[in-house]
Amino acid sequence: MLQTDFGQMDGSVSAMYGIAYSVAPRLAVHDLTHNIPPYDIFAASYRLYQTVRFWPEGTVFVSVVDPGVSNDQQPIAVQTMDNKFIVTPDNGTITHLAHYQGLRAVRQIQTPTSKALAAFNEEHTFRGRDLYTYIGAALASGQLPFADLGPLTTPDELVQLALAPVTTGQNEVTGAVDITDPRFGSVWTNIPVTAFNTLGVKTGDTVKVSIAYHDQLRYQNTMRYTRSFASVVVGEPLVYVNSLLNLGVAINQASFADLYHIEAGIDWVVTMNPAAPQRFPGA
Incomplete structure (x- = not known):
């Protein structure tokens, strides 16, 4: 399941599909939305909260709304309490899920070596394709178990956006x-x-x-x-x-x-x- 702020006026989303199918040709790839307002991490967090709970156990979501397009942004994978997985930058995208539903586990992703990631050595602005989609597809297809993605961290160490009180x-x-x-x-x-x-x-x-x-x-x-x-x-x-x-x-x-x-x-x-x-x- 892919979510971005890329829109669909160029080939960016299609390229992400291509990486996913290159990793696992039989994988079912769907779109959550690619119309998140540009750079709007809060909206990305909310749309995950709106959607994740209604998908079956084991569903993997890849959410890439990364205003800094930064190679220094820590990629993470989280497991929700109802056993869904989200692969995303640690920039606040998980805020609503963490607050309203809770997280079972969080791992800091360590970049694997792969032909799918060959461009990542020189190209640092399309991590949605070269890193996050690859990790998501490998996780969804069982080729890369959640436990092998990287070291555990705690939910309270994640970047959190401010939420208004009721x-x-x-x-x-x-x-x-x-x-x-x-x-x-x-x-x-x-x-x-x-x-x-x-x-x-x-x-x-x-x-x-x-x-x-x-x-x-x-x-x-x-x-x-x-x-x-x-x-x-x-x-x-x-x-x-x-x-x-x-x-x-x-x-x-x-x-x-x-x-x-x-x-x-x-x-x-x-x-x-x-x-x-x-x-x-x-x-």
């Missing part, structure tokens, strides 16, 4: 915008439905949503908490539970993020409060 208070829950949906423009927060449920809000109730950036209010409105987008008319905002069981904010058939210029990150703070106890039919 806090609950009297009639209030606060978190941050973790990511925005790149296609439909929904805003995905890090507020879990379990925290939101402490507010006592029921399906069909109204919620006051406030979004601030660096303590400056950027958006505030009341909207319905619904089970589906179809519960509101086209163009109406809503609060809903997304596929990761966190709270999302959206507009039915429009981009909430684009319309209100909302971005992701720990500085985009989202606060939700119960509004007046108004109920709507069909929510």
Whole structure:
């Protein structure tokens, strides 16, 4: 499973496929995404968190979002608690998995000698092809056991990105915008439905949503908490539970993020409060 910020306008991803099939011709190679915004390690970390849990045991993910394109960046391989593997630079890509799901083991990869890596001796900017894809394919095909990749290290020694806290208070829950949906423009927060449920809000109730950036209010409105987008008319905002069981904010058939210029990150703070106890039919 490959994830990069390369896009698919040139042959970079195809070259990675070629290395994988050269290592193991019968290997099943799939794409997680190659549309991570350039250099966005946080988004890469989030997309792994969004995806890894749903693949079978033993699946190997290769994630290459490496802004420095640095030969000094320590390559690592991690084993998750549910026995999936990720091969990636130690630059924060593992942050969400480590925080929300936990890691069973972490190894620092020692570069093997291989024809597939011959270019690595002179070429230092395409480690996604020459190193990470090779290691991932060798690991997935059983040619290179996880135990042989290199020395063990501990999860707390990995580079970690900052994650926003979720806090609950009297009639209030606060978190941050973790990511925005790149296609439909929904805003995905890090507020879990379990925290939101402490507010006592029921399906069909109204919620006051406030979004601030660096303590400056950027958006505030009341909207319905619904089970589906179809519960509101086209163009109406809503609060809903997304596929990761966190709270999302959206507009039915429009981009909430684009319309209100909302971005992701720990500085985009989202606060939700119960509004007046108004109920709507069909929510």
